Amino acid sequence: MVESKQPKSPTISTAQQKQVWQFLILVAVIAVVNVASGQFYKRFDLTKEKRFTLSKTTHELVGQLEEPMYVQIFLDGEFPQEYRRLKNAAHDLLDEYQLISKGNIIYRFEDLLTDKPIKEKDDILKQLAGKGVQITRPEIGQDEATSEKFIIPAGLVNYKGKEYPLNLLKREFGQPLEEDINGSIELLEYEIGNIIRKCVVDREIKIGFTKGHGELEHVYLADITKSLEEFYTVEDININITDTACTKQFFSRISAEPDRAGEILLNGVMNQMNSYNALIVAKPRISFLDEELFLLDQYVMNGGKVIWLAEPLIAEMDSVAKYGSIMTADYNLNVNNLLFRYGVRINPSLIQDLNCHGIPVLANGASGQPGFMPWLFYPIFAPQGDHPIVRNMTSVWGRFAAGIDTLPNKDLKKTVLLQSSNTSRIANNPVNVSLELLSLKPTAEMFRHPHNIAAVLVEGKFNSLYAHRPSMKKKSPIPYKAEVENNSMIVISDGDLIANQTDKEKKQVYPLGYDKYASKAFKEPVEFANKKFFLNCVDYLCDESNLIEVRSKKIQLRLLDKAKVKAEKTKWQVINMVLPILGLLLFGLINAWIRKKKYT
Numbered sequence: 001m002v003e004s005k006q007p008k009s010p011t012i013s014t015a016q017q018k019q020v021w022q023f024l025i026l027v028a029v030i031a032v033v034n035v036a037s038g039q040f041y042k043r044f045d046l047t048k049e050k051r052f053t054l055s056k057t058t059h060e061l062v063g064q065l066e067e068p069m070y071v072q073i074f075l076d077g078e079f080p081q082e083y084r085r086l087k088n089a090a091h092d093l094l095d096e097y098q099l100i101s102k103g104n105i106i107y108r109f110e111d112l113l114t115d116k117p118i119k120e121k122d123d124i125l126k127q128l129a130g131k132g133v134q135i136t137r138p139e140i141g142q143d144e145a146t147s148e149k150f151i152i153p154a155g156l157v158n159y160k161g162k163e164y165p166l167n168l169l170k171r172e173f174g175q176p177l178e179e180d181i182n183g184s185i186e187l188l189e190y191e192i193g194n195i196i197r198k199c200v201v202d203r204e205i206k207i208g209f210t211k212g213h214g215e216l217e218h219v220y221l222a223d224i225t226k227s228l229e230e231f232y233t234v235e236d237i238n239i240n241i242t243d244t245a246c247t248k249q250f251f252s253r254i255s256a257e258p259d260r261a262g263e264i265l266l267n268g269v270m271n272q273m274n275s276y277n278a279l280i281v282a283k284p285r286i287s288f289l290d291e292e293l294f295l296l297d298q299y300v301m302n303g304g305k306v307i308w309l310a311e312p313l314i315a316e317m318d319s320v321a322k323y324g325s326i327m328t329a330d331y332n333l334n335v336n337n338l339l340f341r342y343g344v345r346i347n348p349s350l351i352q353d354l355n356c357h358g359i360p361v362l363a364n365g366a367s368g369q370p371g372f373m374p375w376l377f378y379p380i381f382a383p384q385g386d387h388p389i390v391r392n393m394t395s396v397w398g399r400f401a402a403g404i405d406t407l408p409n410k411d412l413k414k415t416v417l418l419q420s421s422n423t424s425r426i427a428n429n430p431v432n433v434s435l436e437l438l439s440l441k442p443t444a445e446m447f448r449h450p451h452n453i454a455a456v457l458v459e460g461k462f463n464s465l466y467a468h469r470p471s472m473k474k475k476s477p478i479p480y481k482a483e484v485e486n487n488s489m490i491v492i493s494d495g496d497l498i499a500n501q502t503d504k505e506k507k508q509v510y511p512l513g514y515d516k517y518a519s520k521a522f523k524e525p526v527e528f529a530n531k532k533f534f535l536n537c538v539d540y541l542c543d544e545s546n547l548i549e550v551r552s553k554k555i556q557l558r559l560l561d562k563a564k565v566k567a568e569k570t571k572w573q574v575i576n577m578v579l580p581i582l583g584l585l586l587f588g589l590i591n592a593w594i595r596k597k598k599y600t
Contacts, residue, residue: 054096057546058193062097064200065104065159073155074128075168077111080138082181083151083169089185090168097192113150125150132165153184159199166195170394183392193547198230205542206233208276212240213333214285216499221282223500223512227535232542237272237279239292241265263477270295270478277542278305283495285314287334294472297338297465301481305488305541310335311495312348313429315377315400317359325434341465343409343458344491348429351401351452353379354442355421357528360517361438372521373438380528381418381454388548389457389536390417397513397528400433401494404453411461417490417537418455425449455497457540459488490537498534 071094075087087109094107112124125135134154153169168191170184207228209221218225228234238246247254250268254261273279273295288296300306313328320326330348339345357378361371379398383390396418403426406414425447463483466472473480500512510516513530539548 054100054189058097058189058196059100061193061196061200061545061547062101062105065101065196066200067104067160069101069105069196069199070158071105071107071155071166072158073107073109073166073168074112074133074152075154076109077114079149079151082177083138083153086153086168086181086184090188093188093192112152121150128152128154131156131163132167134165134167134169136169136171157195157199162199164195164198166191183394186392190547197545197547201231204233205231205544206235206276207538207542208235208237208273208279210239210279210281210284211236212238212243212246212286213281213288214283216282216495219502219509220499222502222509224498224531224534227512227531228538232277232538235276237276239269239273239295240286241269241289241291266291266295266477270298273299273304274302276304278307278538280307280309280538282309282498283311284333284335285331287332289334290472291476293335293338294466294476295478297341298478298481300342300462300487300489301464301484303484303487307489307537307541308335308339308491309495309497310339310346310491311400311493312346312402313350313400313431315350315431315433317399320433320435325432325436328429328431328433330429338465339491340407342462342489342491343407343412343414344456345405345407346491346493347403347405347426349403350377350427350429350431350433351379351398351403351420351424351454352376352427352447353420353424354444354447355380355382355423357397357515358518359438360521361435372518376437376442377433379420379424379454381420383418383533385416387415387417387457389540390533393533393536394529396497396530396533397515398454398494399496401454401497404456404491404493406453406456409460411463413459415457415459416453416455417457418453418492418533420450420452420454422450423447424452426452454494455490455492457488457490457537459486461485462487462489488541490541497530 073087073090073094075083075090091109094105097105098107112128113121116124129135133152133156136151136153138149138151154165154167157164157166168184168188169180170187171180209215209225225234240246246269247265250264253264253268257264279296279299296306310333312331312333314331315326315328328350336345353376354374356374356376357380358372359375359378361373377400379401381396381398383393383396385391398418406416423444426449461483464481466480467482498512501510501514501516502508503510503516511527511531512534513528513532515526515528518526536548
C-alpha cells in the first residue's frame with residue numbers, strides 16, 4: 001500500500017511573528033498618540049527669547065474674557081518680505097492667545113484691498129482710518145517704480161458690541177523698516193494685551209489732573225485725556241485753596257461754621273485728593289502755598305502717586321516767534337524743597353541738544369517757501385535701558401526741558417527715564433532764546449555736557465518734608481504721617497511733553513506727539529512717542545494688571561547683511577542650484593555601485 005503524502009501547511013517563523021507584533025504595537029502607539037493629541041495640546045517653546053511663551057499677566061487678562069473676542073487682521077495678501085515677518089509673528093502669537101483662551105479668542109487674516117476697484121479701495125481706507133487703523137505704503141528701492149499699493153499692518157477687535165483698533169506696526173520717523181518691524185514684533189503681546197485690557201477694564205482707578213495753578217488747558221490735554229479714559233476714570237481736581245473754584249464746594253459748611261473755615265477747607269481738599277490713585281501736575285505756572293505743599297506731601301505719605309511735569313523757567317515758542325527773542329524768567333513755583341526731600345532737584349535751566357527736532361522757518365530767497373530747521377531747545381530723547389516704561393520706546397519730543405539732578409538718598413531708588421544725547425549742554429537762567437540761533441552752525445565741541453536728565457522715576461521710602469517742622473504739623477487739622485514705606489513718583493522737567501497741538505480754525509486736536517509743522521514740511525506724518533511714554537508712566541504707577549511688564553520681552557534681531565548678500569548673490573545662487581543636483585548624482589552613482597557589487 002502506498003501512503004499518500006499530504007502537503008504541509010505553511011508555518012510562520014518566530015522572527016516573522018516578532019515583526020508582526022512589532023508592527024501591531026507601532027500601529028497601536030500611533031493610534032493612542034493621535035487620540036491623546038486630540039484631547040491634549042502642548043507646544044514647546046525652543047526659542048532663546050521665549051517669544052511664544054505668554055506671560056502670567058497675559059494669562060490673567062485672557063481669563064477675564066466673559067464671551068468670545070473676534071480679531072480681524074488686515075495684514076494679508078501681497079506685500080514685501082519684511083511685513084511677512086510681522087504677519088507670521090502675529091499669526092503665531094494669536095495661536096497662543098486662542099489656545100489659552102479656550103475658544104474665547106477667534107481670529108482671522110483678511111485681504112481687503114486686492115482686486116478691488118480704486119473707488120471701493122479708497123472708501124475702505126477712509127473707513128479704516130476713521131476707526132484709528134494704521135495704513136502705510138511699502139518702501140521701494142531706488143531702481144523700483146513708485147507704487148500706489150497700500151498695506152494695512154493692523155486690524156479690528158470686536159468684543160461685546162464695541163470695536164477697538166489693533167495696530168501692529170510701530171514706525172519711527174527716519175528709522176529703518178527692519179528695526180521698526182523687529183520692535184513691533186517685540187511689542188505684539190503688549191499691544192494685544194492692551195486691547196484685551198480695554199475690553200475687560202474696571203474703571204475703579206481714578207486719575208486727577210490738578211488745577212488752580214495755571215496748569216495746561218483742557219484743549220492741550222485733550223488727546224492724552226482721551227487715551228487715559230480708555231483705562232481709567234479721569235477728572236480735574238482744584239487744589240488751590242485761594243481759588244473760588246476750589247472753595248465754593250465747601251462754602252455752605254464754612255458759612256455754618258466760620259471759625260472752622262481753615263479746617264473744613266483743608267480736610268475737604270485732602271479727602272478729595274485721597275480719592276484719586278494718582279495726581280498729574282501738568283505744567284503749573286502759579287506758585288504753590290505752603291499749605292498746598294503740605295497737602296501734596298501728605299497725599300504722598302498716604303500712598304498717593306504723583307507725576308510732576310514742572311518747568312522752572314518761562315519759555316514759550318509763541319513769544320519767541322512773535323518777538324524774535326526772549327529772556328527766560330523763573331516761575332518761582334515753590335516746589336523745590338518738596339522735590340528735594342524726595343531726592344530730585346529741577347534746575348532753573350534749559351537743555352540744548354544737537355540731537356533735536358526743528359521749527360518751521362521761511363527759507364532764504366525770493367520764493368519764501370517754508371523750511372524746517374533744527375531748534376536746539378527741542379531735544380529728542382532716545383529712551384534707553386530695560387525698564388518697562390522705556391523698554392523698546394521710540395524717540396520722545398521735548399520742548400524747553402530743564403535739567404534734573406538726582407540727590408543721594410539710601411531710601412530712594414532713582415531710575416532715569418529720559419535724558420539728552422552725548423552732544424548736549426545746559427543753559428542756565430537767564431537764557432536768551434533767540435531765532436538768531438538758527439543761523440549759527442554749532443559743533444559737537446560746543447556741547448560737552450552730555451546725558452542731562454529730563455525725566456526720572458523715584459521709588460522707595462519717602463519721608464515727609466514737614467518731619468522737622470512742628471509749626472506746620474501743629475496748626476494742620478489733617479492727621480499727620482511722617483513717612484511711607486513704599487511709594488513711587490515720576491518727575492518730568494518738560495510741561496509740554498503731554499501737550500498736543502491744535503488747529504483753532506478747524507477746531508481740530510492733533511494726536512499727542514504729532515507735529516503738524518514737520519509733517520507739512522516733510523509731506524509725511526512726523527510723530528513721536530510722547531503719548532506712549534506718558535501712558536507707560538501712568539500704567540507703571542497705577543495699573544494693577546501689571547501689563548507693562550510684558551514690554552520687557554526682547555527678541556533679538558537676526559537680519560542678513562544686505563551688502564554681503566548683494567556681493568555674494570551669484571555665488572550662493574549657483575551653490576543652491578548646483579549642489580543639490582551634484583548630491584543626487586553622487587548618491588545615484590554610489591547606490592548603483594553598491595547594488596552592482598552586492599548582486600552581481
